[in-house]
Amino acid sequence: xxxxxxxxxxxxxxxxxxxxxxxxxxxxxxxxxxxxxxxxxxxxxxxxxxxxxxxxxxxxxxxxxxxxxxxxxxxxxxxxxxxxxxxxxxxxxxxxxxxxxxxxxxxxxxxxxxxxxxxxxxxxxxxxxxxxxxxxxxxxxxxxxxxxxxxxxxxxxxxxxxxxxxxxxxxxxxxxxxxxxxxxxxxxxxxxxxxxxxxxxxxxxxxxxxxxxxxxxxxxxxxxxxxxxxxxxxxxxxxxxxxxxxxxxxxxxxxxxxxxxxxxxxxxxxxxxxxxxxxxxxxxxxxxxxxxxxxxxxxxxxxxxxxxxxxxxxxxxxxxxxxxxxxxxxxxxxxxxxxxxxxxxxxxxxxxxxxxxxxxxxxxxxxxx
Numbered sequence: 001x002x003x004x005x006x007x008x009x010x011x012x013x014x015x016x017x018x019x020x021x022x023x024x025x026x027x028x029x030x031x032x033x034x035x036x037x038x039x040x041x042x043x044x045x046x047x048x049x050x051x052x053x054x055x056x057x058x059x060x061x062x063x064x065x066x067x068x069x070x071x072x073x074x075x076x077x078x079x080x081x082x083x084x085x086x087x088x089x090x091x092x093x094x095x096x097x098x099x100x101x102x103x104x105x106x107x108x109x110x111x112x113x114x115x116x117x118x119x120x121x122x123x124x125x126x127x128x129x130x131x132x133x134x135x136x137x138x139x140x141x142x143x144x145x146x147x148x149x150x151x152x153x154x155x156x157x158x159x160x161x162x163x164x165x166x167x168x169x170x171x172x173x174x175x176x177x178x179x180x181x182x183x184x185x186x187x188x189x190x191x192x193x194x195x196x197x198x199x200x201x202x203x204x205x206x207x208x209x210x211x212x213x214x215x216x217x218x219x220x221x222x223x224x225x226x227x228x229x230x231x232x233x234x235x236x237x238x239x240x241x242x243x244x245x246x247x248x249x250x251x252x253x254x255x256x257x258x259x260x261x262x263x264x265x266x267x268x269x270x271x272x273x274x275x276x277x278x279x280x281x282x283x284x285x286x287x288x289x290x291x292x293x294x295x296x297x298x299x300x301x302x303x304x305x306x307x308x309x310x311x312x313x314x315x316x317x318x319x320x321x322x323x324x325x326x327x328x329x330x331x332x333x334x335x336x337x338x339x340x341x342x343x344x345x346x347x348x349x350x351x352x353x354x355x356x357x358x359x360x361x362x363x364x365x366x367x368x369x
Contacts, residue, residue, distance in 0.1 A: 004207060006336040007079040010343055011203045014086040016228040019196040021093040022105040023053065023232020031181060033256035033287065039177035049185040050234035056189020057226035062274035063194035070130040070274075072113055074205070074212070076121040080329050082203045083339045084119070087346060088112030088322030094350065095317075096310055103310040104278035108318040109195050110135055115319025119326040138275045139311075142266055143285025149262035150289035157254040158294075173253035180260035187267035188279050189229065195276055196225040251287070255294065259286040281311060 031045035040048070089108040096103040110131075117125040161169040200221045204210040210218070251259075263279075263286040270277035291299040329338030 003335040004079070007083065007339050008203060008207045008209070010336070010339045011079045011083045011086070012200055014083055014090070014343070015196050015200045015203070016224060018086050018090050018093070018105075018109065018199075019193065019225055019228035020232035020235075021090055021097075022192055022196070023050075023229040024235045025093045025097050025103075025105050025232075031185070033251060033259050033283075034177045034181040036251050037174065037177065037253045037256040039174035039253055039256060040181065045181065046234055048182060049188075050230045052182055052185035053189035053193065053233045054226045054230035056186040056191075057193035057197075057229065058222060059186075059190045060194070060271050063191055063198070063271060063276050070134050071110060071127055072117040073121075073125050073127060074202070076117055076125040077202055078120075078206050079203050080334070080339060081116045081120050081326060082113075082199060082206065083342075084116035084326035084329060085109065085112035085322045086199065087325040087342060088115055088318040088320075090346075091321045092314060092318040094353075096314075098353070101306065101310040103314050104139075104280045106192065106195055106276050106278045106280075107135070107139065107311070107314040109199070110276065111315035111318030112322035113199075114315070115322035116326045118319070119323035134275055138270060138277055139281060142270065142277050143281040146259075146262050146266045146282045146285035147289035147292070149265060150259045150286035151293035153258035153262050154255055154290045154293045157258050161254055170253050173257045176257045177253060177260065180257050180264065183264035184260045184267070184279075184283070185233075187264045187271065189226070190271045191267055191277055192279060193225050193229045194271075196228065197221050200225065251291070255287075255290040259283065259290040262286045262289070278311075 031040070031042075031049050034040040034045045035042050086109070089105065089112040092103065092108040092111070093105055114126055114131065157173070161173070164172070197217050201210065201215065201217045204218070204221075205212055205215075210216070260283075263283045266282050266286075267277060267279060288299050325342060329342060332338035332341065
């Protein structure tokens, strides 16, 4: 196995690691509203979301094609650029997860790609029209659409529920959340798993393992990406679930049903058009819309503002990490030494941070015992 093969293996492993972090980071998008309204138990909600994320990954490949060939010039992309982009995305996912902020894994990946490509070949490497049309504009429009759709949905829901007794109405909306959360999880799989498929396929093309004409995603890439995001989803992202499910608004079953239904509709529409949309942006906008339609004061706008700051920072922050990672790798030449050393350091740092956090969580429990 030569250096190029070793780098390809590292890139594929790193891409699947990103897919896993995408799953546990974005679990909240699919299940937080159902858990927050007690429509589903946490274990059932996460298990259902994991299965439907896996299934959703097989529905469409349009988003994978956008990630693979619509944002940066394919001629400047090589496995080291892709590796650096993935490190940027994973790093931002872990940082925002640590602080409980529901940022966008999709925009983190795109930011990493843009940053690494800029470091490798300058501004000419970026397809400006693709970045604006396929990422930035949909990223701004999607949460607004979800906000409006969820607001309208909750108004209709309350009109219907107003004619019913409270008990049966609440039970009906909780039952409806089983369907709406399932649809959102399926939509999440159709959109988010595609991004890793696109990255791995791009790496295979850059390596020479796939032809440069067309963009055919191998079956093993689809299956492995679907499996990684499903396992990540099942592992859960409970810190972000708390933010999404209880801290933005105090949610009732009607609001949860409306938010999930509106979010799923927006995501399926984006997937059909090939837009790599942020499920975090979509569900956050929908949750705020469902809350604001009931009462503007029901939304904790301070928490919403923190989330908005994380949104704005995601692409530049992940891009900066991706660019720095590419520069560090190039210090060690164009071979496999740079990616290997960065991988070892990144794994060590991640384990140290997680170990420190686990120790901090154990101390209060031991003190109570």
